[in-house]
Structure formats: C-alpha cells, structure tokens
Amino acid sequence: MPRPRTRGTGLRHRLAELRGPDVPAKALDARALAALAANPGCRRRAILDGAGVDKAALAGALGSPSAFGQSQFALVRGNAFEAKVKADGGTELLRLVHEKLDPTAEPPADARVPDLTATGPEGRTARTALVLREATETATGTGTPGAWTLLDHPMLALDVAGSPAFLEPDAVVVHPDGGWTVVEIKSFPMLDGSADPSKVGAAARQAAVYVLALEEVAARLDPVPEVRHRILLVCPKDFSNLPTASAVDVRKQRAVTRRQLARLTRIEDIARALPEGTCFSPGLPADRLADAVESVPATYAPECLSACELAFHCRARSREDGAVTSLGRAVRAELGGLSTVEDVLAAARGEAGDPDDPAVAALRRAARLRAEALGATAGLAGGEVLACP
Ligand code: SF4
Known part of the structure; x- marks a missing residue:
C-alpha cells in the first residue's frame, strides 16, 4: 500500500513537476535571495525561485535572454581586488573594520585567520559554525582577550522553503567583544566616500541575506552572540585600486528579506493556484512556456532589469498590457x-x-x-x- 505523502514531500513533488521531469533544481545563492527583496511583491519570481527553476535558461527558451550577470573582465578585476584587500592575513581589511565599525576596541594585531577547508557545502558549513563558536569563546574571554578573527569565505546555510541554501560571504569578522560582522568586497568605485546608490543597495540586500544566515548560526550558541546589522562595504577608492570602506546599515533590507523568505515558505499557495500541467522546463516549446509563465501574476518594475533574469520577458508583457508599473514604482504610486x-x-x-x-x-x-x-x-x-x- 503506498505511503501517504506528508505536506513537505507533497510540496517538493509539486515543485519538481513545475521544474520539469529530470530537471535539477538550481540552488539559490545570496544574489538570488537578495533579488527577492528588490521586488517583494512578485509571485512569479517567488514560485520560480522556490521551485529551483533556472531563470536564465527559461528566459533564453522564451526568446528573451537575460543580459544579466557580470562580464568576465569584471569578475577577474573583482577577484584581484578582493585578493589585495585580504592580502597579508587580512591586515588592511581588519584595519578598515576596526576604523569604521569598532574604533574603541583594541587594534587588530595578531588576528586569527582559521582554515575553513572541509568537504562539500555541508562540511564547510559545519566547519564555519565550529570556527565561529571557537572564535566567539576566544573573543569573550576563555582564550586570548581582545582577539580578532577573520573568516575568509566562510560557508553559511539558510533555510529556504524547507531546503538549505548555501551562501558564501566574502568575509565575516569576529570582534574582540564576540560580535560578528559581514564584510562585502565589491569592485565598483567609491568616489569621495560614496558609491552608486543602486549598487550599494544591491550589496546591502546581499549582505542582509548573510546576516540572516549568521543569525541562524548565532541562535544555536549560548550566550547568543550579536550579529551586527551594520556591515562593512569595501570598494576601490576613487579610480585607484586602493581599498576604502563604508559602514552600511542593513536593518531594512534584512527585514524585507526575512519577510520574503517567510512568503517563500508559502509558495505552496502559489503552486496550488496554478493550472494542472503547468511546467517551466526550458526544453518545452516557447508558446507553452509563455503560457506557463503568464499563469503566475508578476509585478514588473524597471528595477527588475538589474535583479532578475526574466526582466526582458516581463517588461515586454508589461508594455503590451499597458501596465503603468513599466514606467517605475514612483509613477505607479502617484x-x-x-x-x-x-x-x-x-x-x-x-x-x-x-x-x-x-x-x-x-x-x-x-x-x-x-x-x-x-x-x-x-x-x-x-x-x-x-x-x-
Ligand atoms: S522580471 Fe518578472 S519575474 Fe522577475 S521579479 Fe520582475 S516581474 Fe518578477
């Protein structure tokens, strides 16, 4: 006699059907999770991300490929800048954390940079949690007082709709008082102390995802360490490749992302409202895919262009419908x-x-x-x- 499906397995089965037979789920990364906060009202994006649909492949199959993502040149330049910031045991990076976020603490001499190597994302997540616990105990008194610890590319897990999303921040710093700070290193310039607001906003949303993931680790410790809501954004200074930094308050982005993630866990409702047989497999004919995508309500806004792979498709539909959202949220609100x-x-x-x-x-x-x-x-x-x- 077949065993009855539990609610969780039923949802997983439904999401696998939406993705298509034998199509592997695309893991959500911090960028994808952060983009949810850029357009919180979009049910289309919520169900596609929740089902692990590869939106770039879907956009290509719909005939509206995304022009989204970093160029190879930008990636190489970004990696070179990050290596420079973290050189010499992270001396410059820790100096910036001390200067911008914790100037009254002891200067970060002899900071620890523990080895985080482990096998697979689960192993790396467990190793990161262990190092964070040890560093916090050290920082709070059982070891060297006033110690700083730099975690270079730690791995964190965040529960998204019942499955773990593995996330890799550029760095996390444990302060001498045991508090944890997320560090984001970006290659866009900071001119006279300020950077492009849209890029800072995207970095803040991404960092907020890491903050939420760190809070899940912190909640398992006793006493619970403080996960700071001011993160450090490190960028090249003016037109040089010298690092400079700014503290960014991510409380708002954290709250929006948390709400979005809570909504993602209700993707069951969105899935239930879809017509039987709906499938987003990129191997299907374009007209069938277009019908499937149109069956989920969307809230297109120009911000989608820098945050979602389906933006060109949704913009074209939104214009065809004469929707005022395609003119921007401000116009829509007016x-x-x-x-x-x-x-x-x-x-x-x-x-x-x-x-x-x-x-x-x-x-x-x-x-x-x-x-x-x-x-x-x-x-x-x-x-x-x-x-x-
Ligand atoms: S591009 Fe489309 S699917 Fe993506 S967030 Fe915007 S409206 Fe939603």
Missing part, C-alpha cells in the same frame, strides 16, 4: 488606482475616473495645461510673430 496607460489617458480626457480622486484631478489639470500650451504653440506656428527687443 497614479493610485489607475493601473494601465489606457485608464490614465481616459481619466485625463475626462472619460473615466472619479473627479474627486486626487490622481484623476491632477491628470485633468495636466491635460488642460497641455492643451493650452499646445494651443499657444499652434498659434505661434500659425503666423503669430514675437516682437524681438
């Missing part, structure tokens, strides 16, 4: 309940919409001003001559 360009134009012409709605009233005023301006221009074009002084 327009209240008017969700399509057609609705907006009808409201402006006075053919639809509640005149007491502030968005409708503003549109009608703008339309009147435009008509007046065009009328004046037409008058000029029709032969009016301006008197020149």
Whole structure:
C-alpha cells in the first residue's frame, strides 16, 4: 500500500513537476535571495525561485535572454581586488573594520585567520559554525582577550522553503567583544566616500541575506552572540585600486528579506493556484512556456532589469498590457488606482475616473495645461510673430 505523502514531500513533488521531469533544481545563492527583496511583491519570481527553476535558461527558451550577470573582465578585476584587500592575513581589511565599525576596541594585531577547508557545502558549513563558536569563546574571554578573527569565505546555510541554501560571504569578522560582522568586497568605485546608490543597495540586500544566515548560526550558541546589522562595504577608492570602506546599515533590507523568505515558505499557495500541467522546463516549446509563465501574476518594475533574469520577458508583457508599473514604482504610486496607460489617458480626457480622486484631478489639470500650451504653440506656428527687443 503506498505511503501517504506528508505536506513537505507533497510540496517538493509539486515543485519538481513545475521544474520539469529530470530537471535539477538550481540552488539559490545570496544574489538570488537578495533579488527577492528588490521586488517583494512578485509571485512569479517567488514560485520560480522556490521551485529551483533556472531563470536564465527559461528566459533564453522564451526568446528573451537575460543580459544579466557580470562580464568576465569584471569578475577577474573583482577577484584581484578582493585578493589585495585580504592580502597579508587580512591586515588592511581588519584595519578598515576596526576604523569604521569598532574604533574603541583594541587594534587588530595578531588576528586569527582559521582554515575553513572541509568537504562539500555541508562540511564547510559545519566547519564555519565550529570556527565561529571557537572564535566567539576566544573573543569573550576563555582564550586570548581582545582577539580578532577573520573568516575568509566562510560557508553559511539558510533555510529556504524547507531546503538549505548555501551562501558564501566574502568575509565575516569576529570582534574582540564576540560580535560578528559581514564584510562585502565589491569592485565598483567609491568616489569621495560614496558609491552608486543602486549598487550599494544591491550589496546591502546581499549582505542582509548573510546576516540572516549568521543569525541562524548565532541562535544555536549560548550566550547568543550579536550579529551586527551594520556591515562593512569595501570598494576601490576613487579610480585607484586602493581599498576604502563604508559602514552600511542593513536593518531594512534584512527585514524585507526575512519577510520574503517567510512568503517563500508559502509558495505552496502559489503552486496550488496554478493550472494542472503547468511546467517551466526550458526544453518545452516557447508558446507553452509563455503560457506557463503568464499563469503566475508578476509585478514588473524597471528595477527588475538589474535583479532578475526574466526582466526582458516581463517588461515586454508589461508594455503590451499597458501596465503603468513599466514606467517605475514612483509613477505607479502617484497614479493610485489607475493601473494601465489606457485608464490614465481616459481619466485625463475626462472619460473615466472619479473627479474627486486626487490622481484623476491632477491628470485633468495636466491635460488642460497641455492643451493650452499646445494651443499657444499652434498659434505661434500659425503666423503669430514675437516682437524681438
Ligand atoms: S522580471 Fe518578472 S519575474 Fe522577475 S521579479 Fe520582475 S516581474 Fe518578477
């Protein structure tokens, strides 16, 4: 007699069906998890990520390949910069952590850089947890007082929809007081102490994922060490390759990502609402895949272009539908309940919409001003001559 499926195995089976027969699940990395926080309302992305669908392959099969990801040149440059920052036992990196985040602590002389080598992601995760525990005990008094520890490329696991996602931050530093800090090393420049806000935002969202994963490790210790919510972002200074750094508060990004992850665990609801036979396997014909993708509601916004592999596909659909979200979230917010360009134009012409709605009233005023301006221009074009002084 077949054994009844538990709720967890039932969901896993359903997600495997959505991915397609024999299609392996694509593991979620910190970038993917961070991107969830960039567009928190998108159910399409939630189900595709939850089911482990390879979105880049799906976008290619839909005929809208993503132009998303780092060039080989940028990768090489980034790796070279990271090696420079961590050279000499991480002396410069620890100096920056001390200067920007913990200036009242003892300077980080003779910091420990433990070996984190182990077999497989599970082994590396266990080794990282052990080193973090030992470093925290050391830092809090049973070993050398005032010790700093640098974990170079530790491995952390975060529970995502019931399965572990393995994450590898650039570095984690254990402070002399036992607190833990995430360090993100990026190759975009920091000019006069500030960097491109969109890139800093993406780095902050990624670091927030690591903070959440570290909190899971910390929660298993007694006493629970503090996982600091100000992370260190290290970038090249101006146009040189000298490192400089800035403390970034990731509390907001951490809260959004945590909410998103909690929603991911409810992907069962999204999966249940999909038509029977829905499948996102990149091997299927493009029209069938397009139907499958369209069966999940999406909330396209221009931010998707830098965060999601399906952005070109979703943008094209959003434009076809005349959705105002394709103009940006700020415009969307200004327009209240008017969700399509057609609705907006009808409201402006006075053919639809509640005149007491502030968005409708503003549109009608703008339309009147435009008509007046065009009328004046037409008058000029029709032969009016301006008197020149
Ligand atoms: S590109 Fe599409 S699937 Fe990806 S987050 Fe944006 S709307 Fe969602």
